[in-house]
Amino acid sequence: MKLDDFIDKIFSKYKGRKFRIQFWNGVKRTYGTEDTDRFFTIIFKTKDALRKIIFKGSKGFGEAYMNRDIEIEGDLADCVSLTSEPYFKLFRPTFREKLKYLKLFLQNRNTLRGSKRNIHSHYDLGNDFYKLWLDKNMQYTCAYFDYPEQGLDDAQLNKMEYICRKLEFKTGETVLETGSGWGGFAIYAAKKYGVKIKSYNISHEQVVCAKEWAKKEGLTDKVEFIEDDYRNAEGVYDKFVSIGMLEHVGLDNYQTFSDIIFKHLKDKGLGLIHSITRLYPEPTDSFTATYIFPGALIPALSEIIPVLEKNRFTIVDIDNLRLHYARTLYFWRENFEKNIEKVGNMFDDRFIRMWRVYLSGAMTSFSDGPMTLSQILITRGKLNNVRLNRRAFYDEKYKDPHWNYWT
């Protein structure tokens, strides 16, 4: 059977939302049964492009798109999101591809040196590039929206404020942060809550930017950015925070990560881990692992909770913000396209198309796919002087009563 007939046969049974395939010979066919406003056409310019997707899964799709062997009429995100449906599981990498993936995985393991290389390849692409599409405070993590139409700048401020409230920051408290990004959170917390933050990061470009920023704000007495691995952290702190770093830690280091929190957080101290999580454990898809985040792995809660339990942390609160992340990525994608000319002055066409697949795929993985975003609030041991409820997370004016027994 010819490849196009084979595909035709498979998708003639497909019952999801409608889409169209334009084959290399010009033939167009529409599949699916459900009318939606997410209709798109995928144009295969060569037969080889389709073959690549069948054999290599998401990596094959990404490469075909990067090489302009496929084009999408309609929204790339709608095309990518379709592949997260169970029906598309039939496109599975071959054994040979799996071996290549395993090799990649071993190459990119998060040893002290491996992490440095993995982080460098993504976060050191140039601060000017990230400035083009992130918010004013350079937050490269999930924002937190008050209402669906809120702008990104405000939502990122909300996110920082929300975390500060959960951690009940008080003036003079010491905080350990692992993964500082460009320094936005540490600077916000020091400025508004007067905490003293020590923040570790191995992205050279980010640390340079963060240090300059702290200097400009006159906060160098409160905020210290250290270009070093979280595993080399020193000191004991009142609070711990890590926003969007666990994704880069790797499965074999989760216990180390938890041990580091335990070691550096004082007894009965509060800590917060903000991380992308998955609905269930699965390796990183091959496109992302190859082109976007080498060495990264998104944990399922079932992979994090046990390591925290080993250290007898109390899990106080787990908050799922996955649609906030879908919305955040909507803005990043929009900003990226608005500045596409400037991006074009920095990178080639292949990079631009690679980044499009990344942002579109990430956005829909939160709305339709297997990704969620968890904020996990913990205490080291049992802290009994805690709030009765979480109302104060939402209203600064509400001075929530604390328990006054058992303290």
Added chain:
Amino acid sequence: MKLDDFIDKIFSKYKGRKFRIQFWNGVKRTYGTEDTDRFFTIIFKTKDALRKIIFKGSKGFGEAYMNRDIEIEGDLADCVSLTSEPYFKLFRPTFREKLKYLKLFLQNRNTLRGSKRNIHSHYDLGNDFYKLWLDKNMQYTCAYFDYPEQGLDDAQLNKMEYICRKLEFKTGETVLETGSGWGGFAIYAAKKYGVKIKSYNISHEQVVCAKEWAKKEGLTDKVEFIEDDYRNAEGVYDKFVSIGMLEHVGLDNYQTFSDIIFKHLKDKGLGLIHSITRLYPEPTDSFTATYIFPGALIPALSEIIPVLEKNRFTIVDIDNLRLHYARTLYFWRENFEKNIEKVGNMFDDRFIRMWRVYLSGAMTSFSDGPMTLSQILITRGKLNNVRLNRRAFYDEKYKDPHWNYWT
């Protein structure tokens, strides 16, 4: 070395809060270094009582107390709570005791018949007994307090309201409840939110009481109580709720429990599991397993999350109410003691002392020991028409905006 000298030697190194031992020969010794208002004296009337505690752990302590071989001057809870400190781990059951425990565990497994027997032994002690010390709405689960001094009746109403809000109940929706207790929650939800609830329970006494109550309220068209195992549930529902039943399900049935939710909850439906959880996995202590809750096991989150992930549930929210449970138990204990004469007309001295150990031990296990209380909110698959945040859990008037993308 003599037994009292041996104990003296061990506890002379103990650095925690002060307590006193009065030995069988009349000698009194004080141990510990920390002055607190939780001082107590444990009086050993016989050497054998001490030996039993050393060899049999919590079961030995309970039996010695039940048999009046030990007495406590001060608060029994303060004595019991001390044993949850790491220092007391040296009192470990012998191998022979562990074999006995294993036998007990196997005898009390939660097969359909085993569950019936296990539940009968605790919940069918007589509704009149439970009426003596529970709140007006007969809630035998963790209450939810608005402020530390709030009364139990109000706090139990709060708990029911809190769960209804989390589940976003709307008039006419169908709800599956597993474990109805005396029917309080189903009746509350049907009355206030107009939902149609089907509730399963294998405690005969409770179901009889629940049915009468529903009749008296004129709610028999909305609330149906069924005396049957949750594994025999039928139908598909908009919502699922289980309050304080997972504790009786048993480790080997957690996946079945999750599968039952998956089977009977409609796609994108909301579900809530309210259960005692532990900071880390460990078997039920021998006193509780023998005398109070045969067949019960308190899960750690690391034991529940994976079975939920297998069914691809989205974990929307995990809320830890452990100090609310400590406070709830404070009231139960107080009410129990207030009604001690009436209890004495129903049960013998040994039962009363057994119940004292149970309530005191449970209270302090939430405040100082390994217990927590988790409310786990889930959706079956990805529900995108959800609230932006959890503010509406706390304020009925706050009509929290829902996401309007991706629906």
